[in-house]
Amino acid sequence: MEAKTMDSDAFERLSLCEGTYGCDSDSEGSVDDSVDDELCYASGDIPKLQFRLMVKLMFTVRKEASKARWIEELRMAEVLEKKGKMWTTTGIVRNGKTYCSIEESLYLAEIGALDIFNGDDTTLPLSDMYGKLAEDKNRHGCSWESFEVYRHLKFLGYIVGRHNVSWSIKNANIKTDAQEGMAELDNIRDRGSVDNSFITEMFGNLYIGETRPIFDVYPPNSKFRKSSPGNPSFVLCLTSGYPPSKQEIEDLETRCNGSPLKFCIVEHGRVSFLSFSKVELPVLP
């Protein structure tokens, strides 16, 4: 299979290109039979443009890639050299340094936008990155399925971060914790961020095997600032084998502070996104 790489700048231009997306959110749900008879839409007409453009870009020549070092104790990569504008929407900032989660690192490595190194400066190949993901997901907080969803959301241009992990903190204490799914990077209460004990709870054993929130998803935004990202468009929950009960949905809604929830099911190479939106049907005349 010939290598396919991505021009990272071109890719970001695509990501930040808000005008491409036209969605008539007022239109009635209807099925576009011409696309695929296995597809089911809930609302709106979705342009094919963005994805075809994406596919084209995958064949362009790679420019210089950014560089990062994988830090096993943190289960994150510390970014050493940044190339391109994608860093405004990728990675978390602690004490002025940028760190990428495993899904961010793997995604960028896959498209050839990031070269990852080990502690001893040897190259960390893609196969090893896949290997790390395949290890017990609780070590890295991300499973293969979560990664597939992450990657596809990125293709669509969304800005995606781990749920309840601050994008940027100054004066942070970087701490490692082998018990949790992800290193606890914040020991100090940041103004506006989530309470520390809550983070511990989130990444503890509470959610293993059940439906849990994994990503905060923001719409494409060229003015996105990690220092003030605003509220996510929706919080994505990865589901367990069974649909969430009404109680589970309500509990998750409470925990996510009113952000809309979407539930994703990854099965047989297909991702479905479900929303269970509370409504109140109007009284008609």
Place this chain on the structure above:
Amino acid sequence: MSTIVSRLQSSLIESNSQGLLSGCSVLLAAHPEQTELFNHACFGHPIISAEKDKQWFQLSLEEALYLCSVMKCIKVVGENKCEKNDEELWRYMTSKKVGFPFLFKAYSHLRMKNWVVRAGTQYGVDFVAYRHHPALVHSEYAVLVLSDEDDNKNARLKAWSDFHCTLRLCGSVAKTLLILHISKNGDGAIFPSSLENYCVEERIVTSCMWRIPSMASVSNPPLEGLPVTSDPNLSQTMSEKEKKDTVRKK
């Protein structure tokens, strides 16, 4: 719709209309004016017969109970021509149809908001709900009634395949899936005041699905995914809220 329903109500009261309980239906004879009102208000289905001066209608249990006990415009008699009171009707219907209390609560919840509610069997759901007469609009919602009393036997949407199936079906018929969660708080009251013990929560289930592209499948362009500009659920929830804030009653 509420005007039409009121007119139907007045007309039925005036003619002392009586329905005959038969199995899981109630049969009722209507004169021409009432026939038109039944059709416009979407209650019952006409029965084709040779009878010229009246039109027989077949009402579902929910429709009959609603007309009888909530709108109080018809009486219902059993096979011995004895009029059944509210409680007798309730007991009868509950014994005839699994989950009847919750189905009826859902039905009356929507009807009281002046939505048109019809059986949803042909769409694999409990009801379909329209804003106006079906001839004027496509159905808005395919309604499934879920209750916290569902045991494993009757539980709906147990597995993800149930969701895919129902959503797929709803999508092909241009309907949005509306789930009515009905919970019962408290006992002791008898029908119809017991209806007030039930709470209804409305949720819309929307979905979209795509195949995850892999490098190998690049030659077959993958399918579209989520709309990116705005969350349709957000704007939908917002507009519902706005409508709620500016409720207009005729």
